[in-house]
Amino acid sequence: MVRGRLGRTAALVALGLAAAGLTAITGAARAAAVAPGPALTWGANFYGNLGEGTTTHRSNPVAVCAIGASAPCAAELTNAKSVSAGERHTLWLLADGTVAAAGYNTNGTLGDGTQTNRTTPVRVCAVGAVAPCASFLSGVTAVAAGNRFSLALLSTGSVVSWGENSGGYLGDGTTTSRLVPGPVCAVNGVAPCVAPLTGVTAIAAGSTHALAAAGGGVLAWGSNYRGRLGDGTTTDRPSPTRVCAVGAAAPCTSFLSGVTAIDAGNHSVAVAGGVAHAWGNGLTGELGDGANADSATPVRVCAPGTTVPCGSFLSGVTAISAAADGASFAVVNGVAHSWGSNFRGLLGDGTATNRATPVRVCAVGATAPCASFLSGVTAIDGDSHGLALIGGDAVAWGSNTRGQLGDGTTTNRTIPVRVCGVGTTGPCTSYLTGVAAIDAGNTSSAAVIAGPPSADLGVTLTATAPLLGTTINYATTITNNGPDATTSGTVVLTLPAATTNAASATCAYNPATKSAACPIGALQPGASATYTVRASFGVLTTGPLTATATRTTSTPTDPAPGNDTATAACTAITSLVIVC
Structure with missing residues (x-):
């Protein structure tokens, strides 16, 4: 069920990538940051959560409508970066850092300030906005859809939440539902909270609880039924609490550390030190420790083939997911593993046998007992069914009662099958390719297709002036926030009209336009380049001196032009005194 996913791989969660323009991914955002692309959905559509304008279930992938469109939609949502499918609603993180939502909206699950279900996407309102909203949530780097609540991670490292809150799922110190986003409280905050939660690098939303990764540890809030918050108790928490270390007892004085991935269903999972950990519900084996019992603090997941008590543990884990239907998934060396409930083939091992310790998921087309296994996996997720991403191809297995496997049927599958391509009907011979992100809802699925590079x-632009003089030194810095490398481009520095001359080692000055054109070369994601220009002014110059730097061209396309311009203001006080 999860959620959260960076932009949200429950799959690979690389914490701390937000600063480079990448999404810290957990549960629902199941893939590294990619160029924004088309959004697809399939499966159950009771409340319009597929976002295609109807409430008709779909056993083949369909395109999601654009914001504001109505069925039959002529315009489609084509600028999605990641997706999170909840039990009854879906969230999309868009290229501009805003969020779209569709589906069930009782108690404000969609965050648009109303309680009206939506069959096509609507924008999530800004914090504190009132419907009809004129301002919208922005600066978002990851989204997570729970059962009837939603989370978003902001570029500031803070978290906002909205929707149903009867069990403290919103983490704001109350049990009051919210129709628009509001801040999650700091650890152990008491309402009204004066300090927000900060320093968060990843989020996940389960059925009735939420997780956040911060400072190498895990924070949890909401329902603590059967110990899913991992604090050693079963006491619900309306604000974040720290997850205990393995073997700790409440009140805990040591806490889980070295965490690189998290996810939540009806239990919780994390990767710490490369080892899979789990806590909460455990009666169907979803904790993977062989005990078939709940645990209110984390336990290590056993290695495949070990016997209880386990002496070796599942390590080298690069992706992890908690399915609300009582199972867990992980990727080790590119191979998909599963454990827990095997209802309707949820584990994908060709059987219906529950597993208290990990087994490998069978390869597409294999026959039980399987001799070949699902490999080359880069993202994985699960709920009532499993989803995996392999080289841009989506595969699915498990329950298919509402077409959530996307193979054109409603036949349950104990072994993975490929997801059909868009435009197919019924059982297919052409398949979905070019997939960049996946997520499994309760009985639905969602994907984002990679857009062009x-x-x-x-x-950014800074200006400095010598203590006494008639010059200003401008430094224009270009930072590639990804997801792809640049090959070429130009940034133009438009100098103050009073400029008499300019010099630069890297930029070409045009005295007619009082501007300097600076070539942008190859820049890898996360890399920066700085261009310096010295502008001169006459000795009689006084008054404001404003310069503007603008990216005018670049290859490949810039998907977010909102940060393409910067301004620096200086003032000439006297002929020899310029203040910047």
Whole structure:
């Protein structure tokens, strides 16, 4: 069920990538940051959560409608970066850092300030906005859809939440539902909270609880039924609490550390030190420690083939997911593993046998007992069914009662099958390719197709002036926020009209336009380049001196032009005194 996913791989969660323009991914955002692309959905559509304008279930992938469109939609949502499918609603993180939502909206699950279900996407309102909202949530780097609540991680490292809150799922210190986003409290905050939660690098939303990764540890809030918050108790928490270390007892004085991935279903999972950990519900084996019992603090997941008590543990884990239907998934060396409930083939091992310790998921087309296994996996997720991403191809297994496997049927599958391509009907012979992100809802699925290569170039401009003189030194910095490398481009520095001359080692000055054109070369994601220009002014110059730097061209396309311009203001006080 999860959620959260960076932009949200429950799959690979690389914490701390937000600063480079990448999404810290957990549960629902199941893939590294990619160029924004088309959004697809399939499966159950009771409340319009597929976002295609109807409430008709779909056993083949369909395109999601654009914001504001109505069925039959002529315009489609084509700028999605990641997706999170909840039990009854779906969230999409868009290229501009805003969020779209569709589906069930009782108690404000969609965050648009109303309680009206939506069959096509609507924008999530800004914090504190009132419907009809004129301002919208922005600066978002990851989203997570729970059962009837939602989370978003902001570029500031803070978290906002909205929707149903009867069990404290919103983490704001109350049990009051919210129709628009509001801040999650700091650890152990008491309402009204005066300090927000900060320093968060990843989020996940389960059925009735939420997780956040911060400072190498895990924070949890909401329902603590059967110990899913991992604090050693079963006491619900309306604000974040720290997850205990393995073997700790409440009140805990040591806490889980070295965490690189998290996810939540009806239990919780994390990767710490490369080892899979789990806590909470455990009666169907979803904790993977062989005990078939609940645990209110984390336990290590056993290695495949070990016997209880386990002496070796599942290590080298690069992706992890908690399915709300009582199972867990992980990727080790590119191979998919599963454990827990095997209802309707949820584990994908060709059987219906529950597993208290990990087994490998069978390869597409294999026959039980399987001799070949699902490999080359880069993202994985699960709920009532499993989803995996292999080289841009989506595969699925498990329950298919509402078409959530996307193979054109409603036949349950104990072994993975390929997801059909868009435009197919019924059982298919053409398949979905070019997939960049996946997520499994309760009985639905969602994907984002990789768009064309793009590179978000951010521009900053600083100006400094000598203590006494008639010059200003301008430094224009271009930062590639990804997801792809740049090959070429230009940033133009428009100098103050009073400029008499300018010099630069890297930029070409045009005295007619009082501007300097600076070539942008190859820049890898996360890399920066700085261009310096010295402008001169006459000795009689006084008054404001404003310069503007603008990215005018770049290859590949810049998907986020909002950060393409920067301004620096100085003032000439006297002929020899310029203040910047």
